[in-house]
Amino acid sequence: MQKKLHQDDIQYQIYLKISKVLNQFISYKDYIDLNLSTPRAKYLETQIIHKLYSDLLSFVERDPASNGSANIILQAYKSFEAVVYYRIANEIRYCNDLTYESRHRLARKISEYAKYQTGIEINPGAKIGNGFVIDHGTGTVIGETTEIGNNCYILQGVILGARGIANNPKGKRHPGIGNNVEIGAFSRVLGPVNIGNNVMIAPCAVVLNDIPSNQKVIIKNQIQLIKNNNIFSNINVYALVPKEDSVFVIYGENLENSHIIAVDEYYIPIENLKISIQIRTNKYLAFKIEYQRSSDMEIGNSINLQIMIDENESIYLINNPFLNSIYTNYTNVQYVQNN
Template sequence: MPHLDGIVEASLQQVAEDLLAYSARDPASRGRIELTLEVNASFKAVMFHRLAHKIWLHGGLVGHEIIAHKLSSAGKLQSGAEIHPAARIGRRFVLDHGFGTIIGETCKIGDDCYLLSNVTLGASGIADNPDGNRHPQLGNGVEVGAGARILGAVSIGDNVFISPSCVITRDVPANTRVSIVNQLQMQRVSMSPNCNFLGAFVLGKRLHLVGELPIAENVTLLDADHRRLDSLSLECAVHERHHRQYYLRNFGAVVPNLRYPLNLRIVSQTQEITLLDPPGLSNLARYVLHPHTLYIGD
C-alpha cells in the first residue's frame, strides 16, 4: 500500500532497538535476540504498538484509527498487555512479563524505560473521565515494578524506580525510589544504599515521626513542588529511638502562593527520605500560618 511507504521502515527501526534493549536487560533472554523475537509474548505487544502508533498518526490514511486499534488488539491477544495506539513510547522500551499491563491513550513514556507485569498507567477516575491529558508521563530511564499503579496526569521524573504494588497519584521528582509503607508513599534518593522504614502523621498539634529513625536527622518541610519552606520550622519535643514528636513553628515570613499538599524531608548522614503528603501535615501548616482560620478535613 502506498500509504505505508516509510511507516514500516520507521517502525522496524524502533522495533530493532527495542529488541536489542530487551535481550540485553532481561537475564532470561541471555542476550539472545532470536529467543526474544520468536517466543517472548510481551515483546510482541511492543512490536504491534510501534506499527499501530505510526498508523494512528497517519491522518491521510482512510480508517487509520480503526486499523491502529486492530493492530493493538492483535498485540493484546498475543501478550495480555493493552497499549493504546495513541500512547507515545520512547526508544529502547522494555515490557518484561507484561501480562495485564495497561498503557492509556495520553501516556508519554521516555527513552530506556522498563515495565513489568500488571502495571497500570491509567486515569485517576473510573468512568466518564474528561477528555484531554489524563494519563501519566514518565521520564527517561524509569523502572516500574509489577502490580504498580500510576494514576492521573502525574509526572514521573528521570531515573525513578517505582517498587512493586505502589499506587502513585502525585508527581515524583527525578532520581528517587518510591515504595509504599503503611499506606504512605515514601521516596528516597535512588543512590542511597539502605532505606529505613518511616511514617509520619499529625495528632493534635504535633507531628509524629515513627519507624527506624536515624540517631540524628534534619527534618524540613517541602511544598508540592518539593521546594524547601524556610518560613516554617520543626522543633523537636520528644526524642526517642523509634518515635519523635515536633512542634511546627512559624517565623512570621510571608509565604506567597504556597502550593499544597506539603511533604516532609528527613536527611541524615547516610540517607535522604521524602514522605509525600503525611496525613494532617498540610492542615497543621495552614493552622500555623493562619491561626484564626478553622480547617476541617484535609
C-alpha cells in the same frame, strides 16, 4: 550455543512480523488508502523497524532470562510481541494518509487483538520512546494519553492510567514518564502526573503526584481506607507505623477528636481487644492495642481499625500487615487455666 543474529537478519525478521500483522488486519480498501507502495509508506515501515530494533536490543541487554538471544525474544516472548503490535498500531494511528476513521479503527483493531493474544494492553495513542521493554507483562495497561521516554523498563501488572474510573476527561489524563524509568510489578501511576528521568518505582506502589528526576519510590506502609462515598469526612490517614510493645502511630489530618475501635473482617467490634489512646493531636495519634487474657478468646481472620469522630463520620483502615501480624501473635498464644 545460541546463534547470534546479524543486524540485517534481525531487522528482516522484524520486517516479516510487521508484514504478517499488516496482511492480517488491512483490507484491500485500506491497502489502497494507505498506498503502501509510496515512499511515505516505506518511511513508516522503516520507522517501525528502527524502533522495534531499538526495543529488541534493550530487551536483550537488560533481560538475563533471554541469555542474550535476540532470536528467543523475537520468536517466543509475548511481551515483545505486544510491543510489536503497539509500534504498528501507533504508526497507523498517527498516519495522516488514512482518514481519521480508518486509522483509528485499524489501530484499535490491532491493539485489541494484541490484548487478546498477549494479555497486555497498550493504547495505540500512547507515545513511547525507543528502547522500550515490557518484561513478563501480563495485566499491564498503558492509557491513551500516556507519554513514555527512552529506555524505560516496565514489569507485569503495571497500570499507567487515569485517576478516575468512569467519566474521565477527554484531554490529558494519563502519566508522563521520563527517560530511563523502571516501574516494578503491580504499580499504579494514575492521572496526568509527571515522572522525571532515572526514577525507579518499586513494586506495588501507587503514584498520584509528580516525582522529580533521580528518585526512588518505595512502599513503607500499605494503607487501604474505606470511606462512606456519600458523606464528606474530614479525617485523613497517611500512614500507620508500629512502635514497641503493641503501640502504633497513625499520621493524618483532623485526628484530634477521633476515637478508634478494633473491628474484624465483618466490621464487627472485637471485644477482646482494647485500644487506649496515648497521644492525640491533629496530625498524630498514638495508641496501644491490648488483649484480654481469656481461654475462650476469639479473633477473626484480620484486625481492622474504625477511626471515627461520631457515628456519621468514620473511616476504616483495613488489611494492614502490621495489624494482621498482631492477629498472628495473639492466636499463637497458649493459655493455661488454673485448676
